[in-house]
Amino acid sequence: MTAELVPGYSQAMNGNQDQSPDVVFRPIRMERVSEKVANQLKKVISDGIFKVGDRLPSERELAEQMGISRPSVREAIQQLEMLGMVETSHGGRSVVKNIAEQEIRSPIEAFLEEDRQRVLELTEVRAFMESWAARMAAQNCTEAEVQAIRRYLEEMERDFERGQIRFEVDFKFHTEIAAATHNTIFVHLIDSIYQLINYSVKIHREQVFVAPESQEKILDHHRKIFRCIEDRDPDAAEAAMKEHLFFVVSEFKKWSSS
Amino acid sequence: MTAELVPGYSQAMNGNQDQSPDVVFRPIRMERVSEKVANQLKKVISDGIFKVGDRLPSERELAEQMGISRPSVREAIQQLEMLGMVETSHGGRSVVKNIAEQEIRSPIEAFLEEDRQRVLELTEVRAFMESWAARMAAQNCTEAEVQAIRRYLEEMERDFERGQIRFEVDFKFHTEIAAATHNTIFVHLIDSIYQLINYSVKIHREQVFVAPESQEKILDHHRKIFRCIEDRDPDAAEAAMKEHLFFVVSEFKKWSSS
């Protein structure tokens, strides 16, 4: 896979519009308000300012912020919906959809239903992807993102005190790290992986027991990961994430075989 | 992301259609008025009642005939416009377009079209995924797989002698390495990535010039990658693949900025 970046051989490609001398004038491109709005929204989603699962501002808010009417906003959002970038529901807001889902998820779901060996493969894939994420996060993250990650870590610590575990917090912690890579494609990709793991665990109706001492260990892992990112140390961050996930995998294997 | 292996808490997760036994009922499908209108219009167009080039009734007429408001009709027509079935112009009516001339676009395509930054992100993702693949391949591959990889390498060498480059061979070389990871999920994943990269290059109609010396360099990279895998040296294989892909990316960037 090198040549796809080097399509010099693709003579089949039509060389952009020729500008023959009698056709000097380009057709006037009229852009409707709704299209301008749609482009703005596309940009912020594509740039990752609104991540997958995030809720867009309400139509009224958007209209006010952009100084236009609600119908224009509605039409714009509908365009995005047609493109599959957002999903709206009556009463709820529009949420950013995972663009990779259609391409990634459905073909793989079939495999997951086969046997639980696939779950291990999936976690293996996730392990190296998140390790890379930790590295890139340590390398690229902003101060605001560090704060966001810290917030979720602190929340996990509070939960631990109460002997509580909340899936969403753990999820957000890792998602925030993925977002700090500043690679939108990757964020959508890893979200697909998460969904697949969630899906596979569900269809196998699996319940994993987490011993208290394991929980403490996992919390320590998270602390370490955060510290490495905070210190902007890519190598250490990657290593810490690897350690964490391999531990999780080993716990899972231990339970799985029993 | 630890607790997803512990899905006791994951009720919060919206696992799209889960087939747990207690959820027997399908979600109620709400169809908006605009969708009903759009479906009616789609039907009359596909039935040939309105042929290509025909002008649709005006929005006001449609609204009156269907007993609904104009905004609903507008939204419906806009959906058709997104699908490429009709084209509207300010002051003129909407006219039926030829559907066959353009295929339907997947959500990811709209994403990649946004700007060139996305393509870079994609190659970045690919780079680290393939590096991992090389490592795992060196670690897990069988003798048969080594032979398969060798075959494609030799084919590339023959092509190089003739001053020829074939995309498919390069593709197969990398695919074979991915397969040698013995991780089915990963093979599917990277296959999707390839398709996306392939597509993104297409839509940008990019022509990248590859100097002969670059081609030789790339061939050398492939030789090195193969040798590392053959020697079952994971670290070296990963490094070689990284070197290779970073070179490709830098070439791409070089061209991209010009």
Added chain:
DNA sequence: AGTGGATAACTGGTCAGACCATACGACCGG
């Protein structure tokens, strides 16, 4: 303390009516 139901605020879906800008076609003067 945890569960379930009612309430209120918010948000998307739809509607009606109005105004502007453009396209189309008829008409008119050359």
Added chain:
DNA sequence: CCGGTCGTATGGTCTGACCAGTTATCCACT
């Protein structure tokens, strides 16, 4: 036959309103 003028039809946008579904909060009940 030609170019310009002008009225009308039509799409684009706005305003304001109401309905219907969602969400969060609170409260009573067990």
